Amino acid sequence: MILFDMVKQWYWYDWLMFIIRLICSISLMFTTIGLEQYFTLPIVVLVLWQLIAFSVPWLCLQLDFKYYLFTEIVISGGLCLYLASFFPQAYFSFLLYAFLIAAHSSQRSYLWSGPISILLLPAIIKLLAEQSEYWVMAVHIGLAYIFGFSFHLLALNSRQGEIIRDQNGVLEQYLSQIERITLAEERNRLSKELHDTVGHAYTSLIMGLETLRPELTTDTGTERLNSLLNLGRKNMEEVRSYVHQIESPHEALPLLQSLRKLAEEFQEHANVTVRFHAYGEEYPVTKQAKTALYRCLQESLTNAVRHGNSTEIKVSVQFEPQQTRLEIQDNGRGIEHVREGFGLSAMKERAMNLQGHVAVYTEPGEGTLVTCTLPRQTEPKDEVIRLLVVDDQPFIRESLRTLLEEQQDLQVVGTAEDGEQAIELCRQVQPQLVLMDLEMPNMDGISASRKIKELWPDIRILILTTFEDTQQALEAMRSGVDGYLLKSMQPLDLAETIRTVYRRGTLIDQGMSHKLFAQLEADNNGDDPSLVKEASSAYELTPRELEILQFVSKGLRYKSIASKLYLSDGTVRNYASSAYMKLGVRNREEAVEKAREAGLLE
Numbered sequence: 001m002i003l004f005d006m007v008k009q010w011y012w013y014d015w016l017m018f019i020i021r022l023i024c025s026i027s028l029m030f031t032t033i034g035l036e037q038y039f040t041l042p043i044v045v046l047v048l049w050q051l052i053a054f055s056v057p058w059l060c061l062q063l064d065f066k067y068y069l070f071t072e073i074v075i076s077g078g079l080c081l082y083l084a085s086f087f088p089q090a091y092f093s094f095l096l097y098a099f100l101i102a103a104h105s106s107q108r109s110y111l112w113s114g115p116i117s118i119l120l121l122p123a124i125i126k127l128l129a130e131q132s133e134y135w136v137m138a139v140h141i142g143l144a145y146i147f148g149f150s151f152h153l154l155a156l157n158s159r160q161g162e163i164i165r166d167q168n169g170v171l172e173q174y175l176s177q178i179e180r181i182t183l184a185e186e187r188n189r190l191s192k193e194l195h196d197t198v199g200h201a202y203t204s205l206i207m208g209l210e211t212l213r214p215e216l217t218t219d220t221g222t223e224r225l226n227s228l229l230n231l232g233r234k235n236m237e238e239v240r241s242y243v244h245q246i247e248s249p250h251e252a253l254p255l256l257q258s259l260r261k262l263a264e265e266f267q268e269h270a271n272v273t274v275r276f277h278a279y280g281e282e283y284p285v286t287k288q289a290k291t292a293l294y295r296c297l298q299e300s301l302t303n304a305v306r307h308g309n310s311t312e313i314k315v316s317v318q319f320e321p322q323q324t325r326l327e328i329q330d331n332g333r334g335i336e337h338v339r340e341g342f343g344l345s346a347m348k349e350r351a352m353n354l355q356g357h358v359a360v361y362t363e364p365g366e367g368t369l370v371t372c373t374l375p376r377q378t379e380p381k382d383e384v385i386r387l388l389v390v391d392d393q394p395f396i397r398e399s400l401r402t403l404l405e406e407q408q409d410l411q412v413v414g415t416a417e418d419g420e421q422a423i424e425l426c427r428q429v430q431p432q433l434v435l436m437d438l439e440m441p442n443m444d445g446i447s448a449s450r451k452i453k454e455l456w457p458d459i460r461i462l463i464l465t466t467f468e469d470t471q472q473a474l475e476a477m478r479s480g481v482d483g484y485l486l487k488s489m490q491p492l493d494l495a496e497t498i499r500t501v502y503r504r505g506t507l508i509d510q511g512m513s514h515k516l517f518a519q520l521e522a523d524n525n526g527d528d529p530s531l532v533k534e535a536s537s538a539y540e541l542t543p544r545e546l547e548i549l550q551f552v553s554k555g556l557r558y559k560s561i562a563s564k565l566y567l568s569d570g571t572v573r574n575y576a577s578s579a580y581m582k583l584g585v586r587n588r589e590e591a592v593e594k595a596r597e598a599g600l601l602e
Contacts, residue, residue: 013155017103018058024096025054038086053079061104069113072101077121085128091137094121095144102148103155110149118142167306255290256282256317259297259326263315266301273312274301280319289374292350293326296358296372299347300328308332308368323356326372334362347372352573385502388431389415390422390448392440396487400435407495419448426452426459433460433502436481438472446472446479453480460501464494483507508565545579546600548572553592553601
C-alpha cells in the first residue's frame with residue numbers, strides 16, 4: 001500500500017526511468033537465456049540474479065534511497081562483471097546501470113559513485129577479460145554516466161518547476177482567501193460600529209423622548225412626540241437593515257457550507273486532493289466560532305501543502321453535543337518539532353478566546369494532524385429570555401423595559417418596585433432572569449435575591465445598581481446572585497451580559513471586582529492599594545492585569561483565577577499574556593519575579 005501511494009506521486013521522468021529499466025532488463029534476460037550453454041551457473045540462477053538486479057535496487061530507490069547506490073553497484077554491477085568475464089562486449093549492459101546510477105545520485109554521492117562506475121569496474125573487467133580495451137570501456141561508461149547526470153539535472157529542473165507552480169497556486173489561493181477574509185472582517189467591524197454607535201444613539205433618543213411624555217399636556221405636543229418616536233424607530237430599523245446588508249456573504253453561509261466551499265476552492269487551485277466529511281447533525285454556531293474554524297482550516301490547508309508537500313488532505317467536522325471539532329489530517333512529510341509561527345499563534349488565540357483549543361500532532365514521515373475544538377455556543381435565534389426588572393424608580397423600570405425589548409431575544413414579563421413584589425411576581429410569571437436593584441423599600445435586593453434563590457434556584461439574578469460599596473457587593477455574591485453590574489454600563493453591554501448570565505455564566509463589573517480585590521488585600525496585609533497602583537503605572541498595567549498577576553503570584557492556575565473573578569478561562573489567559581508582554585517576560589515565573597522586584601507584589 002505504501003509503495004502504491006509512492007507510485008501515484010511519480011512524475012513523468014520516474015515513469016520513463018522505470019520503463020527503460022524494464023525493457024533493458026527483459027532484453028538482457030532473453031539474451032542470457034539464448035547463450036545459457038556458455039555460462040557456468042545454471043540458467044535458473046542467472047534469471048533469478050537478473051530479477052534481483054531489476055527489483056532490489058528499484059525497491060531501495062522507492063523506500064530508502066541511501067541503500068540504492070550500494071545495491072545497484074554490487075548486484076547489477078556484479079551481474080555485468082560475471083557476463084563480461086565470458087563475453088567482453090557484455091560491458092555494454094552496464095551502460096544502462098551507469099546511466100541510472102548517475103541519474104539517481106545526488107549531492108556528494110557523485111564523488112564515489114562516479115569513480116567506481118567509470119574507473120573501477122572497467123579495471124575489474126580488464127582483469128577478467130584481458131582482451132578488452134580499458135580506456136574504451138571507461139569512455140563508454142563515462143559517456144553513459146554523463147548522460148545520466150544530464151538527465152538528473154533535467155529531472156531536477158522539472159521537479160523544481162512543478163513545486164514552484166504548485167506553491168504559486170497555493171499562494172494565489174491563500175492571497176484570495178486573505179483578501180476575502182480581510183474584506184469580511186472590515187465589513188464585520190463596520191457593522192459593529194454602526195450597531196454600537198448609531199443604534200445606541202437612536203435607542204437613547206427614543207428613551208429620552210419617552211421620558212418627556214408626562215410633561216406634555218396638549219394634544220398637539222403628544223402628537224408631535226408620537227411622530228418623533230415613530231421617526232426614530234423607523235430610522236433605527238433602517239440602520240439595522242444596512243448592518244445586515246454589510247455582513248459578509250461568507251458569514252451568512254452555514255458553517256458546513258462555508259468550510260466545504262473553502263476546501264473545494266483550495267483543491268481546485270492548489271492541485272491537491274481534499275476529502276471533506278461531516279459527522280453529526282449540524283447546529284448553528286456563533287460568528288466568532290465560525291470565523292475561528294474557517295481560519296483554522298485555511299491555515300492548516302496552506303501549511304499542509306507549503307510546508308508538508310502533502311498530496312492528500314482529509315478534513316472532518318464533528319458536531320458533538322458539547323463541542324464542535326475540526327480535524328485536518330495530511331499525508332505530508334511532517335516535522336519533528338512544531339514551530340509556532342504567526343499563523344498557528346493566531347489559530348490558537350482565536351480558539352482560546354472562545355474557551356477552545358488547537359492541538360497539532362506531527363511526526364517526521366507521518367504527516368500532520370491539526371485539531372480545533374470549540375465548546376458549543378449557539379446563536380440565540382428563536383429562544384426568548386424572560387426578564388423581571390426590579391427597581392424602586394419608575395423611570396428606571398420603564399427605561400430598562402424600552403431598552404431591553406429592542407433586543408429580539410429579550411422580553412420583560414414584569415416590573416417590581418421592591419423585593420416583596422419581586423418575589424410575588426416570580427411566583428406568578430416565572431421569569432428566567434431577574435434584574436435586581438439593591439436599595440429598595442420594604443425588602444432590599446440582597447434579601448430578595450436570597451429568598452428567590454431558595455424558592456427557585458434556576459432563576460438567574462443579575463444585580464444592577466448605582467452603588468459601588470464593596471461590602472454590599474460581597475454580601476450580594478454570598479446571597480447567590482449570578483452577576484453584579486453598575487447602571488453606568490453601556491446598554492448594549494447590558495444586553496450581552498444578560499445573555500451570558502442566562503447561559504449559566506457569572507459576571508462582575510471589572511472596576512468593582514478590582515475594588516473588591518484591593519479591599520481584601522488591604523484587609524489581609526494592611527497595605528495601601530494606591531501604592532501598588534503607582535508602581536504598576538511604570539509598566540502601563542491595567543487594574544485587571546495587576547489583579548491577575550496578584551493571583552498568579554499565589555500559585556493559582558488560570559482556571560481557579562477565572563472562577564474567583566467570575567471570568568472565563570480564556571479571558572484570564574489573555575490578560576495574563578498581555579501582562580507578560582508589558583513586563584517583557586516569557587512565563588509566569590519570570591513575571592512574578594519581575595513584578596516583585598518592581599514593587600507590584602508583596
